[in-house]
Amino acid sequence: MTGPLAGVRIVEFDGLGPVTLAGMVLADMGAEVLRLKRPAGAALAFDEVGGAILHRSRAAVEVDLKSAADLEAVRGLIGAADVLIEGFRPGVMERLGLGPDACQALNPRLVYGRVTGWGQTGPLADQVGHDLNYLGLTGALHAMGGADRPPPPPLNLIADYGGGAMMLVSGVLAGVIAARAGGRGQVVDAAMTDGVGVLSSLFHALGARGLWSSAREANLLDGGAPFYRCYACRDGGFIAVAALEPRFFAALLTGLEIDAAEVNQYDRDSWPTLQAHFEGLFATRDRDAWAAHFAGTEACVTPVLTFAEARTYPQATARQAFTPDGAPAPAPRFDGAAAVPARATALSLAAATAAWSPG
Numbered sequence: 001m002t003g004p005l006a007g008v009r010i011v012e013f014d015g016l017g018p019v020t021l022a023g024m025v026l027a028d029m030g031a032e033v034l035r036l037k038r039p040a041g042a043a044l045a046f047d048e049v050g051g052a053i054l055h056r057s058r059a060a061v062e063v064d065l066k067s068a069a070d071l072e073a074v075r076g077l078i079g080a081a082d083v084l085i086e087g088f089r090p091g092v093m094e095r096l097g098l099g100p101d102a103c104q105a106l107n108p109r110l111v112y113g114r115v116t117g118w119g120q121t122g123p124l125a126d127q128v129g130h131d132l133n134y135l136g137l138t139g140a141l142h143a144m145g146g147a148d149r150p151p152p153p154p155l156n157l158i159a160d161y162g163g164g165a166m167m168l169v170s171g172v173l174a175g176v177i178a179a180r181a182g183g184r185g186q187v188v189d190a191a192m193t194d195g196v197g198v199l200s201s202l203f204h205a206l207g208a209r210g211l212w213s214s215a216r217e218a219n220l221l222d223g224g225a226p227f228y229r230c231y232a233c234r235d236g237g238f239i240a241v242a243a244l245e246p247r248f249f250a251a252l253l254t255g256l257e258i259d260a261a262e263v264n265q266y267d268r269d270s271w272p273t274l275q276a277h278f279e280g281l282f283a284t285r286d287r288d289a290w291a292a293h294f295a296g297t298e299a300c301v302t303p304v305l306t307f308a309e310a311r312t313y314p315q316a317t318a319r320q321a322f323t324p325d326g327a328p329a330p331a332p333r334f335d336g337a338a339a340v341p342a343r344a345t346a347l348s349l350a351a352a353t354a355a356w357s358p359g
Helices: 018-028 068-079 100-106 131-136 157-182 192-199 201-208 246-255 268-282 287-294 307-312 314-318 349-356
Strands: 009-013 032-037 059-062 083-086 111-116 187-191 228-232 238-242 301-303 345-347
Touching: 009 018, 009 068, 018 032, 018 083, 018 111, 018 157, 032 068, 059 349, 068 100, 068 349, 083 157, 100 111, 111 157, 131 157, 131 192, 157 187, 157 192, 187 192, 192 201, 228 268, 238 287, 287 301, 307 314, 345 349
Parallel strands: 009 032, 009 083, 032 059, 059 345, 083 111, 111 187
Antiparallel strands: 228 238, 238 301
């Protein structure tokens, strides 16, 4: 791989969720990543769920962390690395003798990246959980979904990947810059709950100004506004409407043949009636017919695509947003970086050690 992180060496301790995605993103940016994984016979049911996509661009090295010889080899790799990333529960790496203090004693410049749901400290630090649990304690989950039903699981994009993986990546990159400037490594404690809190900053800011209610479907950006939500179409597909600004709202009304003089966009009392009117109108045509109808206008109306449809949508095709085998292409993009990521490979521990040994 080529990219801005070329020459940066990263040891990734294999795990589910955010570490795997973080390893992929860093490898896509050009870092040389070694993914240390359990021996094949000891692999857990979900270990290889990432497959060719989430495990791309880097080599997988089988390691038995119960083996003294393998542990010693891993220490050698860490000594030659710029970054270590792991997502075990607090204390696991320390019990292996691979905690931050031990690893930075081997390599003072090492950036030690850790990601967990609750963080390394606090009363929940040792508690198990998953994306939905972490998200539930941030306030963000409560704000999602319809007013008359429980909040829906919003995939695992927000806590695992937004608050976890992306915050881990940004922390690691900051640590690498600091290590190169000052010669000392950093310990990055990326807690998914902390990260989602940062991602939710806008809503905390709106709430502080009295502009956000804790009631679901009662706000500008949570489906409460009839001009910022999705609607069902005649064929069972959906259309996304995001006409927030008055100019865009006017274009929406024009496209729906509604007299703008009869509508006050920000009159909240009229929102339920306007939403019902929009629902009736959008139900009269198929999704793609509405998309074509609004194409080229400023109404901010677009189709809601399936994953399969997204891969062949003209915008994605023009930007080569997916690789020829259908995987998402690396993002963000950099001049001179490879557009197509490398495939996942396998490497023996001995070969990895030899490749990373000085000289």
